[in-house]
Amino acid sequence: MGRKTLFKAIALIALFQLQAGWAVENTLSPVELYHYAVELQERERDYQRAATEFGRYLSYARRHPEADYPNHEEVMHRYAQSLAKGGEYQRALTAYANFGKQYPQSKKIAQLMFEMGEIHEAQKAPQAARFRYGQLKNYAPESEWKDRASLRQAWQHLQLGEDTKALKRLNEIEDPHYKANVEKVLLALPELERLPQKDPKTAALLSALLPGAGHAYLDRPKDAQFAFLSNGLMIGATVEAFEQDMPALGVVLGVLELGWYTGTMFSASSLAHKQNNEQRQNYLEKIRPYFASESIGLKIDF
Numbered sequence: 001m002g003r004k005t006l007f008k009a010i011a012l013i014a015l016f017q018l019q020a021g022w023a024v025e026n027t028l029s030p031v032e033l034y035h036y037a038v039e040l041q042e043r044e045r046d047y048q049r050a051a052t053e054f055g056r057y058l059s060y061a062r063r064h065p066e067a068d069y070p071n072h073e074e075v076m077h078r079y080a081q082s083l084a085k086g087g088e089y090q091r092a093l094t095a096y097a098n099f100g101k102q103y104p105q106s107k108k109i110a111q112l113m114f115e116m117g118e119i120h121e122a123q124k125a126p127q128a129a130r131f132r133y134g135q136l137k138n139y140a141p142e143s144e145w146k147d148r149a150s151l152r153q154a155w156q157h158l159q160l161g162e163d164t165k166a167l168k169r170l171n172e173i174e175d176p177h178y179k180a181n182v183e184k185v186l187l188a189l190p191e192l193e194r195l196p197q198k199d200p201k202t203a204a205l206l207s208a209l210l211p212g213a214g215h216a217y218l219d220r221p222k223d224a225q226f227a228f229l230s231n232g233l234m235i236g237a238t239v240e241a242f243e244q245d246m247p248a249l250g251v252v253l254g255v256l257e258l259g260w261y262t263g264t265m266f267s268a269s270s271l272a273h274k275q276n277n278e279q280r281q282n283y284l285e286k287i288r289p290y291f292a293s294e295s296i297g298l299k300i301d302f
Contacts, residue, residue, distance in 0.1 A: 030069045033057050041078060047086035054079035073103050081115070089119050110140035114149055126156050147175040148293040151182075155291040158284055163189065181290040188287045195283060197276045203268035211261060214268030218275060227264045234260055 028036060037053035040046045054075050061069040069075075080095035096116050100109060113136035120129035133149035140146060150172045157166035167189065173182050198218055207214030212228030215221075234257035241250035 030057065030060065030067070033060075034071050034075060037075075038078070041082055045085075047082045048088075051079060051082035051086055051088070054082055073099075073106060073108075076102065077108060077112070080112070084115065084119050084122075089123050092119055110136055110143040110145040113139065114145045114152075117149065117152060121152070121156075126160075130156055144175065147173045147178050151178055151291055151293045154185075155288075158192075161280070163192070178293065185287055185290050192280070192283055195279055197279075198272040200269040200272035200276075203272040204265045207265040207268040211264045214265065215271070218268065218271055220271065223267075223271075227267070231257065231261055231264060 033053060034057060037050050037057060040053060041050035044050075057069070057075050058072075058079060061067075061072055076095070076099045080092050080099060083089075083092035083095055093116060096112050096119075099106070099112060103109075106112075113132055117129045117132035117136070120126075120132055130153055133153050136143070136149045137146050150169045154166040154169035157163070157169060167186075170182050170185060173179065203214040203217050205214075206217050207227070210228070211231035212224040212226075215224035215227055234253065238250055238253040238257055241247075241253055
């Protein structure tokens with residue numbers, strides 16, 4: 001009895017939702033539907049439902065070209081933004097592209113290019129993002145979005161260790177709104193260059209001369225001890241096998257030790273790269289707020 005009641009309740013809720021959707025679709029005027037979708041987007045921040053309603057508006061406009069659908073350009077933009085904020089990045093990029101095709105002379109084109117760059121960053125596609133920001137700067141060199149794009153490019157170059165390119169992008173920025181932050185970054189960059197670094201080649205060479213020495217150079221005493229003892233045991237076992245007239249075993253152990261020895265060198269070199277990168281990233285996190293220039297506010301993991 002309880003299960004039947006629960007099933008009926010679920011069915012009624014589903015029916016109510018269908019009826020509610022039908023009611024919205026069939027009773028709201030274009031203006032009312034617009035305001036309803038905006039409320040979902042701005043007040044409730046329910047971006048998936050907002051995208052659905054903006055999409056409904058655009059669908060009506062396509063099916064009824066003779067009717068008056070005000071705010072159509074704005075709705076196309078809000079539709080793309082809602083998709084992006086809802087995490088539907090590929091659909092959002094398509095929506096942005098459709099906007100550009102329908103309104104190629106729109107004053108919002110530069111902003112849309114910037115927002116597409118943000119989406120590429122959220123997709124962890126830095127090359128596509130840099131291309132989009134560069135496209136924006138070429139398309140609208142006098143736009144207020146140009147300096148934002150240069151700031152985003154500078155951050156990406158710093159992430160990749162391309163400090164010279166980052167400096168070039170920072171020096172392109174003229175907007176007073178960002179100039180103060182740029183000055184702070186320019187003061188911080190010399191400190192970035194002075195961060196203590198461990199040379200990966202030196203770490204590998206020390207490991208080649210004495211297993212464990214490379215890890216000791218990296219201030220990793222436990223790893224150094226393990227590398228020294230494990231290689232020592234393998235070498236000792238190999239020598240012992242030959243002394244005990246077991247050449248086949250000696251060859252096998254020798255091959256294994258050669259791989260282990262090479263791996264110790266590679267480990268030291270890789271750890272040096274990793275430590276250097278972590279140290280750099282930790283410092284960049286301190287200056288990261290100076291690069292804030294988002295438009296649609298995606299939670300980008302730079």
